[in-house]
Amino acid sequence: MKLNKLFLSLLFIALANTAFAQQDSKQLKALKQKKEAIERQIELAQKNLNKTASGKKLTLGQINTIKAQVRLMQDKISTINSEMRSLDNQITENTGKVHNLQSRLSDLKKEYAGMIRFAQRNQNSYDKMMFIFAAKDFNQAYKRIKYLQQFGQYRKKQAAYIQGTEKDLNNQISVLDRDLKNKLNLLKQQEGEKSRLDRKKNEQAKVLTSLTRDERKYKQDIQKNRQQQVAIDRQMRAEIARIIAEEKRKEEARIKEAERLAAAKAKAEGKEPPATVTAKPKTTSQILRNSPENAKLSDAFESNKGNLPWPVASGVITSRFGPYSVGTAKGHNDGITYQTAEGASVRAVFNGTVSRVGDMFGKYYVLIRHGEYITIYQNLKSVSVSSGQAVSTRQTIGTAAINDGMPEVSFQISRSGVPLNPESWVAR
Structure with a gap:
């Protein structure tokens, strides 16, 4: 025992x-x-x-x-x-x-x-x-x-x-x-x-x-860099506003078509047309989630918070989200900047649809929509996707360009037009 x-x-x-x-x-x-x-x-x-x-x-x-x-x-x-x-x-x-x-x-x-x-x-x-x-x-x-x-x-x-x-x-x-x-x-x-x-x-x-x-020597470069970034950010906000406006137009057209069909049905049945009821205005989030597909995609994107892959296979975050300073110059970054290898592929971080491909200052940018979320990829040397194209997670969408002597990619995430800190969303 x-x-x-x-x-x-x-x-x-x-x-x-x-x-x-x-x-x-x-x-x-x-x-x-x-x-x-x-x-x-x-x-x-x-x-x-x-x-x-x-x-x-x-x-x-x-x-x-x-x-x-x-x-x-x-x-x-x-x-x-x-x-x-x-x-x-x-x-x-x-x-x-x-x-x-x-x-x-x-x-x-x-x-x-x-x-x-x-x-x-x-x-x-x-x-x-x-x-x-x-x-x-x-x-x-x-x-x-x-x-x-x-x-x-x-x-x-x-x-x-x-x-x-x-x-x-x-x-x-x-x-x-x-x-x-x-x-x-x-x-x-x-x-x-x-x-x-x-x-x-x-x-x-x-x-x-x-x-x-020697700040005087660098001041011109710093100022030029800031002006370009401000112009790019303004363009990105305009692109997002355009996407939201287009969805609003689609929603208004859908409501008008529904009213027209209801009036036509009432007339065919010899009834009084239904009174027009002014609906409560929808929020931007509701507009961007206006279909079961977009709502499902939004939820899937959100459920992967903290686990999204980086837009580059390997890299270093050299500029973070929020305010920054270089010397006496100050600015604000709406996303984060990844330094990567020269000629590195840039990848979509989640399934979605390309909303816009454009270029500014000799470099390309890509916007990909994931329901109410939009991811933005800047400073691309080349692109391999086009507007309206469906993309999958980790699919190559372009290659990184050189910026200030370094191969870099700027990455942003927006929800209903509001910039979010990408570091909270991508895997560590």
Whole structure:
């Protein structure tokens, strides 16, 4: 009975520890993948920087790239810290497992030693026979025979438990050693990344000092860039307003046609035509969801919030949603800007229909409608879709163009004409 309780206790502890270990392992795997993804972004940004390093004049693209690299390096260090915290928890758990196994092994060995001493005292056949024949009756004799048989089996099981526990202990010690080595490697990575970040911050400081010192040289470029972006954003808002206006016209035409058909039916039946009832004006959202297909598409788009793919297969966010500043110049970004590889494909982030393909300042833009949502892709060198064409998630719609020396794509999401922060919608 005591052995059974001990076995059940060991089994429960083993199952609980296995569950915790699997959870920690998944967390460590996710953190490692995140760290590797950040490193790929840093390398991509550096590759693009190296291509423009030969130019004597600093570009806005280079400034934004260096800023993005600093942010990514900080994210990487933060991820390494999370890895170490998770690994520390795992080391603490594994240390506890080793101590528990050592304690259990000691108890098992003590019990086994007691059984061996008992077996040695009663090892000859005469003692066993005397033990049986000393019984008061046949029933007790039978029980003593069964006891001797079970005792032998029990001793064999106990030996097997000891061997299994020793094996588990050795395995757990190996896991603990591996975790400690991994932590040492993470500490080295952390130190290396901190040094790398310090160098990049120094580079950023020099760039910003150069920008401040020679701002007059860059002011014209900054002003030109801002004016172009303001013009593009104005054009995008006009395109969205045009889509909304067209849907309003369709809705009005549908209502008028329904009224005409109702009046014609009443006339054919010799009845008074139905009185015209002024309907409550529909909201922009209702107008853009004016069909079961558009309503379903809107709901599907919304249900994928936080899981939409990036408009580029690989890239770095160099300009974020909202207000920004470069030197003393300030502006507002209605979306986010991805720096990507030269000639990279630009992809639709969800199923929809191309509402508009246009060009401004020698570059293309594409608007794709997803019910009441509209996604906007700017700064394209070429396009491979046309207005009215249905597209699917991750379908290529064009290629990235060069902007300020860097291959970039600007991406926006609008709901009923209101710009949304794309970072809340795309996968991290």
